[in-house]
Amino acid sequence: MNYEKIEKNILEFLRDYLATSGAKGFVLGLSGGLDSAVVATLCAKIAPTHALLMPTRLSNKTNLKDALRLARTLGLNHKIIDISNILESFCAANELSKQQKLRYGNLCARVRMCLLYDYSSEHALLVVGTSNKSERLLGYGTIFGDMACALNPIGELFKSEIFEFADFLGVDKAIINKAPSADLWENQSDESELGYSYKELDGALDFILKGLGNSRIPKAEILSGEIPSSEIPSVEILEFCKKRMKNNAFKLNTPAIAKVLRD
Incomplete structure (x- = not known):
């Protein structure tokens, strides 16, 4: 960077x-x-x-x-x-x-x-x-x-x-x-609460955003060695991230406004 x-x-x-x-x-x-x-x-x-x-x-x-x-x-x-x-x-x-x-x-x-x-x-x-x-x-x-x-x-x-x-x-x-830590309560820790380190999470999120986490089986170009196997996130963390991204997508959207037909 x-x-x-x-x-x-x-x-x-x-x-x-x-x-x-x-x-x-x-x-x-x-x-x-x-x-x-x-x-x-x-x-x-x-x-x-x-x-x-x-x-x-x-x-x-x-x-x-x-x-x-x-x-x-x-x-x-x-x-x-x-x-x-x-x-x-x-x-x-x-x-x-x-x-x-x-x-x-x-x-x-x-x-x-x-x-x-x-x-x-x-x-x-x-x-x-x-x-x-x-x-x-x-x-x-x-x-x-x-x-x-x-x-x-x-x-x-x-x-x-x-x-x-x-x-x-x-x-x-x-x-x-x-x-x-968000420090919202005593001894709160982000990574303990999420269950993964930020390094692990960021690796999985980047993987998904690049379109490489849509299948439970890594794509052929990954298996070819272009991306080291050590950098391929586990199925578990990929599924964890995808589920959270889907369930919390609403937080990134502006409030829905009803379209009013005036005819």
Whole structure:
């Protein structure tokens, strides 16, 4: 990957979109994780960038420290908002237990989205997304939550590429080397939850996108040795990815609008 070229393209994208929008800058949720660190680093090169750090009582304290350090290093306008009380109010109203992890995680993501969009409205900023291509294809994100944004500069980069890109951009090694986590509940881990490493998942996703994962038997050109057998994903991970892509495709679509016949 030519990350110098990729950076240039993304910076042009951010600059052009901002100019067209008339907004004053960017705002994003800064988690202390890899994706938001990369996006913050890129946005800060273009315009005033604001960051909301939105932990809960269950959030990893190291992530908050890493996010704060990054915000100060980049000179971001930043604010810490503990969302625990908001979450508890919602949980009480909807009789939602923290043990219902999917519902609780979705709620966390949507509360953060509400705060980001409210802040963006107050300060005339664009909400920047931080979902990578792996998450988007697998539906590993919350619709109208962390997937909600005005623009997304890294949505076409696989997670495994984000690691390399972050290193190219000079992101803190402490952020690059930590295990990927949405930090939606205590000790949550992306790869443990998905059941595969991002390297494995990205290999399978790329395989499918190239049209090579449509059959349970690899195509002849693969067997010819053009692609090393070690790089051919297993049937199990191919089926896992295809199922998730199919079931979560709706998250990438705009809401369906009924066509009204006026005759």
